[in-house]
Amino acid sequence: MDGRLDGTERKQKSVVIQEGWPGYNLELFNYPEHYHGDIENVYIPHGVIMDRIESIARDILEDLGQHTLMVLCVLKGGYKFCADLVDSIKAQSRSTNCPLTVRVEFIRLKSYLNDRSTEDLHITGPDDLSVLRGKNVLIVEAIVGTGKTMMSLLKHVVTFQPKTIKVAGLLVKQGPNGAAMLPDYVGFVIPNHFVVGYALDYNEYFRDLDHICVISEKGKLKYKV
Numbered sequence: 001m002d003g004r005l006d007g008t009e010r011k012q013k014s015v016v017i018q019e020g021w022p023g024y025n026l027e028l029f030n031y032p033e034h035y036h037g038d039i040e041n042v043y044i045p046h047g048v049i050m051d052r053i054e055s056i057a058r059d060i061l062e063d064l065g066q067h068t069l070m071v072l073c074v075l076k077g078g079y080k081f082c083a084d085l086v087d088s089i090k091a092q093s094r095s096t097n098c099p100l101t102v103r104v105e106f107i108r109l110k111s112y113l114n115d116r117s118t119e120d121l122h123i124t125g126p127d128d129l130s131v132l133r134g135k136n137v138l139i140v141e142a143i144v145g146t147g148k149t150m151m152s153l154l155k156h157v158v159t160f161q162p163k164t165i166k167v168a169g170l171l172v173k174q175g176p177n178g179a180a181m182l183p184d185y186v187g188f189v190i191p192n193h194f195v196v197g198y199a200l201d202y203n204e205y206f207r208d209l210d211h212i213c214v215i216s217e218k219g220k221l222k223y224k225v
């Protein structure tokens, strides 16, 4: 990536959640009844996610305004982040008179089984991403864990010869197994917990939860495959 900020600066430009953060008590928030007992806490409330996205959208507009932006949404986990980010970019582009044409493409990746990253990365998006050629591409991914997925995806995207590639990651995990790469735009740096909600899943469950939450041991057992 060719961002203006180096790794330390990018980390400073994100919200860093420390290892000891216990999250918010579940009783203080609304969440679907069917996940009762399956999550430990509300780790990042939906409203905070939305506020942070507004700020990332502003940074993107400052860096890439006046151009055409080709957003590459990484499914499935990235669908909410991508939709909310593009909405915010559009709204701010209108209100600041900073024109930016946004186009959106989708790619589907799968590498996790239960809460473990597997070597087996499946890209099942469109085979032909030649629409990216010569474009300013923004890859939008909900979470960068080990970074393996993003590294493979970057290799794949480069073959279509975009003009520039930037990456926006809502969450980046830190710690010994944490991210080997840091996106250009980072929402939150978090400790190495398995989190769900806001379209992030555990074996396809919890995408219908608005807040980002830490899954409980009971939840892991209940939805294990």
Ligand code: IMP
Residues within 6 Å of the ligand: 077, 111, 112, 117, 141, 142, 143, 144, 145, 146, 147, 148, 149, 150, 193, 194, 195, 196, 200, 201, 202
């Ligand atoms: P990585 O290859 O370890 O960086 O993993 C990236 C992918 O794994 C993401 O696209 C997610 O689909 C998934 N993933 C990693 N950590 C989590 C998590 O805490 N919750 C849900 N999905 C995760």
Ligand code: MG
Residues within 6 Å of the ligand: 077, 112, 200, 201, 202, 203
């Ligand atoms: Mg997943």
